[in-house]
Structure formats: C-alpha cells, structure tokens
Amino acid sequence: MTLVSVIIPAYNSSAYIGQTLESVLGQTHSPVEIIVVDDGSNDDTVTKANFYKDQGVLVLSNPKKGACAARNFGYLHSKGEFIQFLDSDDPLAPNKIENQLNQLLSLSNYQKKLVHCRWGRFQKNKDEVYYWGPDAAIRQDLKPIDWLVANQMSMTGCWLLHRSLIETAGLWDESLKRNQDGEFFSRIMLHADEVLFCDTAKVYYRSGNTGSISNTKSRPAMESLLKSLYLIEEYMLQLEVSPRVNLSLANRYQDFAYSNFIANPDLAALAESKTIELGGSELKLPGGAVLCSLATLLGWKNALKIKRLLSRST
Structure with missing residues (x-):
C-alpha cells in the first residue's frame, strides 16, 4: 500500500x-x-x-x-x-x-x-x-x-x-x-x-x-506578504508572459496596496508601482456602497483617508 x-x-x-x-x-x-x-x-x-x-x-x-x-x-x-x-x-x-x-x-x-x-x-x-x-x-x-x-x-x-x-x-x-x-x-x-x-x-x-498566521497583520507580516507576491510574480512569468498574467499579478499587488495604504503606506506604494509596471489593475476598492462611491468620485486613496477620519471620530 x-x-x-x-x-x-x-x-x-x-x-x-x-x-x-x-x-x-x-x-x-x-x-x-x-x-x-x-x-x-x-x-x-x-x-x-x-x-x-x-x-x-x-x-x-x-x-x-x-x-x-x-x-x-x-x-x-x-x-x-x-x-x-x-x-x-x-x-x-x-x-x-x-x-x-x-x-x-x-x-x-x-x-x-x-x-x-x-x-x-x-x-x-x-x-x-x-x-x-x-x-x-x-x-x-x-x-x-x-x-x-x-x-x-x-x-x-x-x-x-x-x-x-x-x-x-x-x-x-x-x-x-x-x-x-x-x-x-x-x-x-x-x-x-x-x-x-x-x-x-x-x-x-x-x-x-x-492566533492564526493568516490573521497576522504586523509590519513584518506585511513585508513578508509583499515578498511572497514578488516571488509568485517570478514563478508565473516563468510559466507564461502575457497580458492575462500581468493582469492577475497586478490585481494581487493592487489588493495589497488597498489593504496597506493606511498602516504601511510605503509598502503600499511599492505594490502600487508594481501594479502600474504590469499595466494596471481592474480590481475595485473593496467595501460598502458609500466607500465605493467615494472612491469613484475622489479616488481610492482619498476614500480610505476619509474612512479613517470617520472611524476616528466615532
């Protein structure tokens, strides 16, 4: 057996x-x-x-x-x-x-x-x-x-x-x-x-x-997550170089930028630069209707800044 x-x-x-x-x-x-x-x-x-x-x-x-x-x-x-x-x-x-x-x-x-x-x-x-x-x-x-x-x-x-x-x-x-x-x-x-x-x-x-590792959001954990994205990019481009691969990778980086823009803006900026380098992302800012409307009107960065200000005031 x-x-x-x-x-x-x-x-x-x-x-x-x-x-x-x-x-x-x-x-x-x-x-x-x-x-x-x-x-x-x-x-x-x-x-x-x-x-x-x-x-x-x-x-x-x-x-x-x-x-x-x-x-x-x-x-x-x-x-x-x-x-x-x-x-x-x-x-x-x-x-x-x-x-x-x-x-x-x-x-x-x-x-x-x-x-x-x-x-x-x-x-x-x-x-x-x-x-x-x-x-x-x-x-x-x-x-x-x-x-x-x-x-x-x-x-x-x-x-x-x-x-x-x-x-x-x-x-x-x-x-x-x-x-x-x-x-x-x-x-x-x-x-x-x-x-x-x-x-x-x-x-x-x-x-x-x-206590789950997947719940860890510390600075070292986010640095590690970004490193993993760099490595995955390397692997995927070894398998295929194409617009669809670029878009998939750009969406990963954009998701990272969204989730780190407030807490780790420097890491978010690195991820955003990768998104641009790969040709841009189609990933929308996750959130409720109000946040999404703000992102459409003012851009996703301003929407997240407003969300932070409102959360501090409540």
Whole structure:
C-alpha cells in the first residue's frame, strides 16, 4: 500500500490538535504516517499530541523557528511517497486522502501532478460549515498557469502531492511569515504538469482563530506578504508572459496596496508601482456602497483617508 505522510506544525494548539489528529487517524486510506512538529508551545499541545503516540503519531520538537521550519523538519523525517501538509486546527474529512490518492494513481505520470479539493469554512463545529470553497474557477482540472491566473483562495490542507515535486521545487521558505502556502504551492506548480481537482475530498478550515498566521497583520507580516507576491510574480512569468498574467499579478499587488495604504503606506506604494509596471489593475476598492462611491468620485486613496477620519471620530 502507498504510504502518505501527514505533516502538522503545531504551536499552542491544545484546543484543536486532538480533533485534527483524530481526523487523520480516521482516514479510510492506510497506511498514513502522522508527524506533529511542535514549535515551542507553552500550553499542553505536546501532552495532547503524545496521547496519540500509541496509535503511531510521531511528535517532534523544533522550537521557535516558525511554521515553515516545522513543516520542513517534519518533511525531512517523513518516509511517505505522498505528502499532506496540514495545519493543526484544520480536520480532514474521512476519505480525503483516499479519494485524492486514487485520483492521482489512476493517471500516468502522477508524480508530476498535484491535487486540490473542497474546503469548508467553519468556526466552532465542523459540521456547521457556512461557506464551501474553492471558487468555481478552480473547481476543475487545470494547467498550473491557469490555476495561478485565476487567483482564488486556497489553503494548506487542500493539497496532496508526490514527494518528488518537493524534492525538485525545494522546501518551504522559512523567511516568510504570511502567504507561505501561496508561495510554496506556486513554486511547486513550476514543476507540475497539471493541477487536479477532487470534488469528493474535503478539508475543514477553522475561522475566527485569533492566533492564526493568516490573521497576522504586523509590519513584518506585511513585508513578508509583499515578498511572497514578488516571488509568485517570478514563478508565473516563468510559466507564461502575457497580458492575462500581468493582469492577475497586478490585481494581487493592487489588493495589497488597498489593504496597506493606511498602516504601511510605503509598502503600499511599492505594490502600487508594481501594479502600474504590469499595466494596471481592474480590481475595485473593496467595501460598502458609500466607500465605493467615494472612491469613484475622489479616488481610492482619498476614500480610505476619509474612512479613517470617520472611524476616528466615532
């Protein structure tokens, strides 16, 4: 049977790690190798993870080096032909790995393909999913550049991929604090010939976790996010140079400029210069009707300045 390694970085995850591990232990595919890498938790994450040692869960320590370093550390200790990276608070549906693996193994040259799946956003109870992704644009088998141009949200736990793709593309970028998965899987796609979609495989995405990396908006996190966009631009332009690629990239940079104009205007200016260099964006300023009307009349920068003034006065 095909061994799949599931690598789970964990930091202060005691509230969730048990549910996540049980979801992996309950997979309909076997064998599954489960590796938890603790990043220096100061709660009882390690104790709760060690509870499952008798069921074959390997618990390692790689403290205070970050989630990407934990994933790399776990990967280097793994033996599986296929790899599933999973965040410590995101459980899998029981047949997630089996269905994706069967889809891959049914194809020739499966080592050069990676497979994505459905993800359901929930807060406390995974049986109460209030949004199912991904967007329809990537709910199909696609060439890597088509998947990247679509520029739709994904998440780490959605993917299953062959070990050889990681060996070729390289490990996770440990310098990144935001959008690590976006950068990593974009780089993986440089060496893949197809991105598959498995509609019958599901992972549950926990929202509202204030400790989540995706919620980090500090200055270092925003610098890291911008760096990831520079890298993704490099990868996409290696795959295709075209107006549609430029527009997709420009929309990413413009979104960054919108969200950082107030807090990090210098970073927003760098992103805006990239938007202009790439030929401009079609992305409208996100917000309610009043904000959008202000942006139309006065420009998006003035609209955001007015919004800040009004928020200060209330």
